[in-house]
Amino acid sequence: SCITDRTNLFSRHPFPAQKVAPHLSSSNITSPLKALSLHGHLSFDIVHYASHDFGNRYHSVPLAILHPLSVLDISSTIKYVFDMGTSTKLTIAARGHGHSLQGQAQAHQGIVIAMESLKGPKMQVHTGKLPYIDASGGELWINILHESLRYGLTPKSWTDYLHLTVGGTLSNAGISGQAFLYGPQINNVYQLEVVTGTGEVVICSENQSADLFYAVLGGLGQFGIITQARIALEPAPRMVKWVRVLYSEFSTFTKDQEYLIASDTSFDYIEGFVIINRTGLLNNWRSSFNPKDPIQANQFISDGRTLFCLEMAKYFNPDESNIIDEQVEELLSALGYIPSTLFISEVSYRDFLDRVHVSEMKLREKGLWEVPHPWLNLLVPKSRIDDFAKEVFGNILIDTSSGPILMYPVNQSKWNNRTSMVTPEEDIFYLVAFLFSAMPSSTGKDSLEHMLAQNKRILDFCEMSHLGVKQYLPHYSTREEWRAHFGPKWEAFVQRKVTYDPLATLAPGQRIFPKAM
Ligand code: FAD
Known part of the structure; x- marks a missing residue:
């Protein structure tokens, strides 16, 4: 049988540096693959694009790309590789839109499945x-x-x-x-x-x-x-009241965020971001925001200080326009933001949800979308968010001119802990996302090296201070780190791998389990 035993998966080394397996591109692999009967097709020529992702830092070239037209195409290809057993290093990665950050949807000399080709059955x-x-x-x-x-x-x-x-x-x-x-x-x-x-x-x-x-x-x-x-x-609602307010006190900002998420009848969307020492506060690449009073809005600059922006949205239909104003006013009256910093905008529901795409188009025009993105996403327990903020926003980061820092709390009770997703073990935890873009030719503070060093300082601080932080969109290079990430869920994660992907063929770019050989 091809089934690897459990101890094998446990004991094999985490990913060594990726090497080219000389036999992989030889005809003993490609010929039978070419002979597979498919509705779609396998491409062996145009494969380089699948070695790119949004992170633009990891580049593993696959052997082939499967463009499936049916589920059967995917099933036959995986079955074929599975039946080859441990005689091949061939791995398989689904590629969605390739918006991973560290090669998670790549498969070095393996098969990438271009999931967007799978259109059927129709939505x-x-x-x-x-x-x-x-x-x-x-x-x-x-x-x-x-x-x-x-x-x-x-x-x-x-x-x-x-x-x-x-x-x-x-x-x-x-x-x-x-x-x-x-x-x-x-x-x-x-x-x-x-x-x-x-x-x-x-x-x-x-x-x-x-x-x-x-x-x-x-x-x-x-x-x-x-x-x-x-x-x-x-x-679906038709319209959205989109509100932003500013705080200079971190404690008031988080108190208000936590107050708002405690109720099911407050806003329909609650986020926030941190602004350190920069101008143009209300616009960042994630969203173009049109405050009612742009002149007033431009008066706010955070030179030399840190500000916190609470972002909220209330959904409504046009016939509820009056009531919604009252509701928003009432919700806002309980908050402690700087009174002169209330910015309200009204947009369609569709435009609200697709807000980041507008900025994407602008950045693409300037050639600034395909730069390296050393993003870091963390889930921080509420009980340690003050310690986190004090060190990270007060000491490690000098400014936020390279991209936004999102920060907002969520309720653990709304997460089903039977899934594989790992969160901090607390009722409330914060998503803190450092969404920076690096300038390719720079050697200064907007360089990739500087940002990676900054990320490392943040991660080291979290670990040294035992903050109980979990990475979202996690990236690790050793088995021990993965084990620590999953904590009590690790054994179950490994067991599920043995059950559903016994040869560890799938999603090699996550670098959790090396392919069974
Ligand atoms: P890919 O990057 O192609 O794949 C991601 C992983 O999933 C890979 O390991 C891949 O092998 C696997 N995979 C892909 N498709 C399948 C499939 N059909 N079956 C099984 N495995 C599959 N995330 C948030 O949660 N919230 C956000 O607000 C958010 N905003 C983002 C904004 C931008 C601009 C970007 C670039 C990313 C953002 N993300 C956000 C992160 C995003 O959710 C992840 O990067 C996600 O992996 C990207 O989806 P993708 O379809 O491009 O997947």
Whole structure:
């Protein structure tokens, strides 16, 4: 049998430096692959693009790219590789929209599955008491939004940016300003169709093959390829009141954020960001914001100081315009922001959700989208957020001119802890996201080296001070680090790997389990 035993997976070394396996590109691999009967096709020539991702730091060139037109294409390819057993190093990575940061969707000299080619079956909205949409794992969230809005419906939980795929975000978590209310995207899925590491196609849900269902959600692509997802919907609002206010006191800022997320009837979206020593406060690359009074808005500069911006949104329909103003006013009256710093904007629901895309287009025009992105996403327990902020915002970071720092709390109670996703063990924890862009030719503080050193200082501080921080979109290079990341969930994670991907063929770019040889 090809099944590796459990001890083997445990004891094998974490990833050594990736080497080219000389036999991989030889015809004894490619010929049988070319002979596979597929609805789509395998490409061996145009493969370089799959060695790029948004992070733009890791570049592993695959042997081939599968452009699947059916689930069967994915299943046959995986089965073929599985049946070769331990005689090949060939690995397989699903690639969503390639928006990973450290090569997570890459497969060195392996097969990359271009998930966006898998268009079928067509997206389908089901109306009724518990509405949902069935979508391909390679579908972009922006398309899901457009399709559901045609029925007056919408998914409940989002990411800030919608040009990401269903399979990509469900393999992580999918966190945005709605997570305090609905939990992350992985908590808003009814059913999945998954192709496991043995090539088996399985429909799974809370009631059917539940172990695989929860394994795959937040599972970093380790247990199977998500080929379809059934995503929960609710009635969609038409408009959004989008509010930003500023704080100079960190404690008041977090007190207000925590106050707001404690209620199910406050805002529909709550985020925040940290501004250190920079001008142009209200606009950053994530969103173009049009305050009602731009002159007043421009008077706020944070030269020499740190400010905190609380960002909220209230959904409404045009006929509720008056009531909504009153509701927003009442909610704001309980907050302690600097009174002259209230900025309110009104946009369509669609524009609100797709807000980051506007900035993407602007950055693309300037050639600033495809620069290296040494992003760092952390989940920080509420009990240590003050210690974290004091050191990181007060000491390690000098300014935030290289990109935004998001910071907002979420409720642990809204997260289903049966998924593979790991969070701090506290009722409330903060997502703190350092979303910096590095300038390729720079040697100064906007250089990649400087930012990576800064990230390391932040991580070292978290570890030395035992803050109980977890990485979101985690990246590690040793088995011990992965074990520590998963903590009490590690044994179950390994066991699930043995069960669903026994040869460790899938998602090698996560660098958790080396392929069985
Ligand atoms: P990829 O990067 O292609 O893949 C990610 C991982 O999932 C890889 O390991 C891959 O092998 C695996 N994978 C991909 N598809 C499948 C599949 N169908 N089945 C199984 N495994 C699969 N995240 C948030 O939570 N909230 C945000 O607000 C947010 N904003 C972002 C904004 C930008 C501009 C960017 C670049 C990223 C953002 N992210 C956010 C992170 C994003 O969710 C992850 O980077 C995600 O992995 C990207 O999705 P993708 O579809 O490009 O997946």
